[in-house]
Amino acid sequence: MNYKRTILPNGLRVITVPMPSFESATVLVMVGAGSRYENKQNNGISHFLEHMAFKGTHKRPSAMDISGLIDGIGGEFNAFTGKETTGYYVKAQSTHVELIVDLLSDMLQNSLLDPAEIDKEKGVIIEELNMYEDTPARKLGDVYENLLYGDTPMGWDIAGNKDVIRSITRADFTNYLADLYSGSNLTVVIAGGLDSERAVGLVDKYFNQMKQFKTKSFEILKEKQDKPALLIKQKQTEQIHIALGVRTIPITSPKRYPLSVLSAILGGGMSSR
Numbered sequence: 001m002n003y004k005r006t007i008l009p010n011g012l013r014v015i016t017v018p019m020p021s022f023e024s025a026t027v028l029v030m031v032g033a034g035s036r037y038e039n040k041q042n043n044g045i046s047h048f049l050e051h052m053a054f055k056g057t058h059k060r061p062s063a064m065d066i067s068g069l070i071d072g073i074g075g076e077f078n079a080f081t082g083k084e085t086t087g088y089y090v091k092a093q094s095t096h097v098e099l100i101v102d103l104l105s106d107m108l109q110n111s112l113l114d115p116a117e118i119d120k121e122k123g124v125i126i127e128e129l130n131m132y133e134d135t136p137a138r139k140l141g142d143v144y145e146n147l148l149y150g151d152t153p154m155g156w157d158i159a160g161n162k163d164v165i166r167s168i169t170r171a172d173f174t175n176y177l178a179d180l181y182s183g184s185n186l187t188v189v190i191a192g193g194l195d196s197e198r199a200v201g202l203v204d205k206y207f208n209q210m211k212q213f214k215t216k217s218f219e220i221l222k223e224k225q226d227k228p229a230l231l232i233k234q235k236q237t238e239q240i241h242i243a244l245g246v247r248t249i250p251i252t253s254p255k256r257y258p259l260s261v262l263s264a265i266l267g268g269g270m271s272s273r
Contacts, residue, residue, distance in 0.1 A: 004196045008204050011184025011212045016199045017191035025094035025192030028087055029104050033180040035158040036083045036218045043153075044160015045168060045176050047081040048125060052173065053088060054079070055117045057110040060103075063117075069103065081158055084218075094193035098202050101188075105206035108181065113170050122165055129159050136241045139233075144243040147231035154221055183210035223247065 003017045034046050054077075056062045060069065070077050075092030088107065090100045132139050142157050149155030188207065190199045225247065249255050266273050 004200075006200045008183070008200075008208065010208060010210055011182070012203070012207055012210065013187040014200050014203045015187060015189045016194065016196040017189070018194055018196055019192050022193040023094055024091060025097050025100075025190060025194050026089055026091040027097065027100045027104060028089040028189040028191075029108060030187045030189065031086045031088075031108075031181060032084065032185040032215070033086050033176075034082045034084045035156060035160075036153045037180060037216060038153050038156070041164070042168065042172055042176065043156050043164045044125070044158075045172055046086055047159050048121070048165065048168060049173055049176060050079045050081045050086055050088070051121050051125065052113055052118065053107045053111055055121070056112045056114065057106045058112065059106050059110060061112065066103065066107070069099075073099065075100070083154060083158065097190065097194055097199065101190075101202045101206050104188075105210075108186075109207075109210060113173050115170050118168070118170060118173075122168070125159065125165050126162050129157070129162060129165075132157075132159065136235060136237060136239055140241045140243050143231060143233050144245065147229055148245075148247075149221065152221060153219060179216040181210075182213045182215050183207065184212045185215045186210065 001017060001019070003015055006014045006016070008014065035043070038045060054063055054066055056065065060066050067077075070090060070092070073092045073096045075090050075096065077088075077090040079086070079088045081087075088104055090104060092100060132142070146155045186207070188203045190203070248259060264272065
């Protein structure tokens with residue numbers, strides 16, 4: 001599979017992956033912004049902003065305007081937030097790539113961030129946190145990261161803290177955007193039935209207004225573990241879930257390949273060791 005990487009004048013990276021046999025295309029916008037960049041006063045804002053991006057823009061004022069537009073072309077859309085990245089994507093017939101790029105750029109540059117919608121979405125996110133708490137198999141990963149990294153951004157839940165979520169305001173969102181949503185901190189990936197040159201031109205057309213600036217950095221984490229560590233989270237349930245792990249190698253190490261094989265042998269699937 002061939003791909004092309006282009007850097008626009010505002011520092012935004014474009015990766016195009018032509019797949020001529022496909023009649024569909026996916027446009028993914030990745031931002032170098034996640035919970036690792038948060039502090040105790042805004043923990044959860046990365047994930048919260050992901051929700052708010054779909055709630056309306058100046059050009060498309062409501063969530064229904066956005067979802068109806070995507071549904072109208074038979075597309076699907078979603079977003080996700082991690083420790084270091086946030087992603088927004090739409091998949092549809094490749095003839096609609098320009099509309100998709102237009103929509104995603106509009107969401108990231110012109111979100112209304114309506115205070116009334118913010119207040120409504122707080123309840124949605126708090127219920128999402130409750131759902132995770134009621135799903136031990138899902139919650140276990142958060143508990144394990146808390147054991148590894150403690151009371152630091154890397155050890156906090158990506159979805160946030162309920163009290164903090166309740167206190168977040170529109171100004172918090174605009175400050176967060178001003179810290180991290182720089183053109184040079186974005187990567188747009190377009191894959192499917194498309195022409196690379198045209199795709200790059202569309203990204204340049206709709207994202208060239210994004211300013212380039214120096215973005216906020218995250219807190220450097222120093223790992224100091226020198227003995228085994230254990231964290232037990234009690235919950236009234238008939239189940240028990242266990243996570244066992246060891247600190248190993250950087251993700252960029254070539255040793256990650258044999259490590260993946262070892263992981264499959266030790267814990268991948270019902271027939272593993």
